[in-house]
Amino acid sequence: MTDGLYIHIPFCHQICFYCDFNKVFFKNQPVDEYIDCLGEELMMMRREGMFGGGGPLTIFIGGGTPTALEDRQLEKLFSHICSAVPTDRLIEFSTEANPDELTPDKLAILWENGVRRLSIGVQSFDAGLLERLGRTHSPNDAERVVRQARETGFENISIDLMYGLPEQTIGQWEHTLDRALSLELPHYSAYSLIVEPKTIFYNLMNKNQLPLPGEDTEAGMFNLLMERMAQSGLRQYEISNFAEEGFESVHNKLYWQNRTYAGAGAGAHGYAGGVRYSNHGPLKKYMNAVSEGRRPVFEEHRVTASEEMEEEMFLGLRMTEGVRFDRFRKRFGRELNDVYGTRIRELSEKGLLASDGESVRLTQKGIFLGNEVFQEFLG
Numbered sequence: 001m002t003d004g005l006y007i008h009i010p011f012c013h014q015i016c017f018y019c020d021f022n023k024v025f026f027k028n029q030p031v032d033e034y035i036d037c038l039g040e041e042l043m044m045m046r047r048e049g050m051f052g053g054g055g056p057l058t059i060f061i062g063g064g065t066p067t068a069l070e071d072r073q074l075e076k077l078f079s080h081i082c083s084a085v086p087t088d089r090l091i092e093f094s095t096e097a098n099p100d101e102l103t104p105d106k107l108a109i110l111w112e113n114g115v116r117r118l119s120i121g122v123q124s125f126d127a128g129l130l131e132r133l134g135r136t137h138s139p140n141d142a143e144r145v146v147r148q149a150r151e152t153g154f155e156n157i158s159i160d161l162m163y164g165l166p167e168q169t170i171g172q173w174e175h176t177l178d179r180a181l182s183l184e185l186p187h188y189s190a191y192s193l194i195v196e197p198k199t200i201f202y203n204l205m206n207k208n209q210l211p212l213p214g215e216d217t218e219a220g221m222f223n224l225l226m227e228r229m230a231q232s233g234l235r236q237y238e239i240s241n242f243a244e245e246g247f248e249s250v251h252n253k254l255y256w257q258n259r260t261y262a263g264a265g266a267g268a269h270g271y272a273g274g275v276r277y278s279n280h281g282p283l284k285k286y287m288n289a290v291s292e293g294r295r296p297v298f299e300e301h302r303v304t305a306s307e308e309m310e311e312e313m314f315l316g317l318r319m320t321e322g323v324r325f326d327r328f329r330k331r332f333g334r335e336l337n338d339v340y341g342t343r344i345r346e347l348s349e350k351g352l353l354a355s356d357g358e359s360v361r362l363t364q365k366g367i368f369l370g371n372e373v374f375q376e377f378l379g
């Protein structure tokens with residue numbers, strides 16, 4: 001039985017220039033057939049006992065863009081979820097959304113089907129930067145959709161922001177933070193741009209046509225982000241995530257706590273029974289497998305005990321609460337210091353980790369150099 005369930009909708013009405021997620025243009029795709037395959041895959045998971053009797057603690061519908069679906073397709077998706085997934089244990093049901101697609105009708109469909117948390121891809125409140133990212137919504141769309149979501153009844157709303165964007169200045173980032181925080185939401189996520197292979201930005205970068213801010217400017221933006229969130233009473237509970245008490249993302253915390261989750265849909269990943277798996281990414285392969293009555297799993301990897309400990313460290317250290325000694329002992333039957341004492345000591349001497357005897361966590365300096373720390377725990 002898994003703790004979480006992730007459901008992937010791989011369709012988008014636009015392709016953003018930085019995006020390397022598994023997605024395709026919505027137009028001319030077999031969207032209805034895909035949703036039926038998802039329903040069938042969820043039923044297979046149920047028959048295999050992945051949801052147990054009580055079902056997952058969290059469901060997260062992501063993408064791609066779930067809100068790219070038409071109203072009746074969304075209804076169909078929820079009817080499949082409802083048939084296959086028990087919800088007795090469910091404590092959080094989230095959906096990702098794009099501001100220009102989340103109409104009042106779609107908001108009502110989400111609400112009526114039990115979704116109570118929205119994660120909205122706003123990215124910036126600067127119209128020029130949104131265009132530069134290949135986004136199709138305006139800053140006003142973002143504010144309107146938050147207002148309409150509240151009118152529908154949603155309180156648990158998060159928006160995603162990005163910084164370190166081409167030619168972005170600290171002043172522009174501050175303006176985005178001002179507008180974002182004036183919405184008084186209980187949760188914000190903010191990520192620095194990472195230029196991934198096979199994206200439009202990657203091609204531009206290789207042609208020297210992507211003028212990104214320097215490292216110092218980006219660090220300044222991260223610093224400003226942390227300052228402004230703290231001033232607004234939002235706690236940084238993970239490197240890139242800030243929330244009011246009680247509004248942390250339960251689903252994302254499952255990942256960082258190295259707990260189990262089922263992943264359904266093309267290219268989705270899961271972690272269950274000590275095995276990490278990924279589904280076929282291409283729609284055709286995914287749908288063919290399901291149509292032939294097989295779980296559409298492309299790759300499986302049984303996680304060894306030492307890999308599991310590494311994951312526990314580099315995922316757990318992302319959270320400001322860090323990795324707890326007692327949880328490590330309970331999970332692995334070994335003392336954290338017996339396994340990683342030397343590395344923890346070395347990183348502490350560099351001022352990157354701190355330990356209070358109950359847990360080990362990143363220091364303020366370590367938060368800026370997180371990747372350097374995580375690498376130390378990789379075999």
Ligand code: SF4
Nearest residue numbers: 012015016019063064
């Ligand atoms: S960022 Fe989101 S909306 Fe943009 S292409 Fe990627 S999945 Fe689609």
